Amino acid sequence: MAKDVLNETNSRQEERLGLLIWFRISRIxxxxxxxxxxxxxxxxxxxxxxxxxxxxxxxxxxxxxxxxDKLFVxxxxxxxxxxxxxxxxxxxREQSSKNKCLFLTETGQQLHDNVVPKQEFFQSSQFxxxxxxxxxxxxxxxxxxxxNR
Numbered sequence: 001m002a003k004d005v006l007n008e009t010n011s012r013q014e015e016r017l018g019l020l021i022w023f024r025i026s027r028i029x030x031x032x033x034x035x036x037x038x039x040x041x042x043x044x045x046x047x048x049x050x051x052x053x054x055x056x057x058x059x060x061x062x063x064x065x066x067x068x069d070k071l072f073v074x075x076x077x078x079x080x081x082x083x084x085x086x087x088x089x090x091x092x093r094e095q096s097s098k099n100k101c102l103f104l105t106e107t108g109q110q111l112h113d114n115v116v117p118k119q120e121f122f123q124s125s126q127f128x129x130x131x132x133x134x135x136x137x138x139x140x141x142x143x144x145x146x147x148n149r
Contacts, residue, residue: 032126039119043114048081052078052091053091053115054119055070056091056103057116061096063096064079065099089108090105090111091103092104
């Protein structure tokens, strides 16, 4: 009987610890998103537009479906976003057999070259409080959590 009570107590403590970890990760993520959005406002970009710019910039000729898969959204969800970016003169769509392929315009490429390195540095600097070994350990732990799902 005492053993059952001890097991139940340990189980509750483990559950509570898991919940605290989840809250901490959630708070860090939400703060990071807010700060990233503020940083991107310098270039009048939303986080979604930045993602598209970075993805197309790293692989010109990406299809809309490939882009949607990389961003974990449906092709329909990005259609309006792509239209707005086309209107801004940042991207162009070209029909290739059955697919529309995406390319950065000259203006889009200049924006990409200016913004992407700065945003990547900004994002990575959020982990400056950790040394290299701690960063590697955190990455391994996060991968372990991801594989467990």
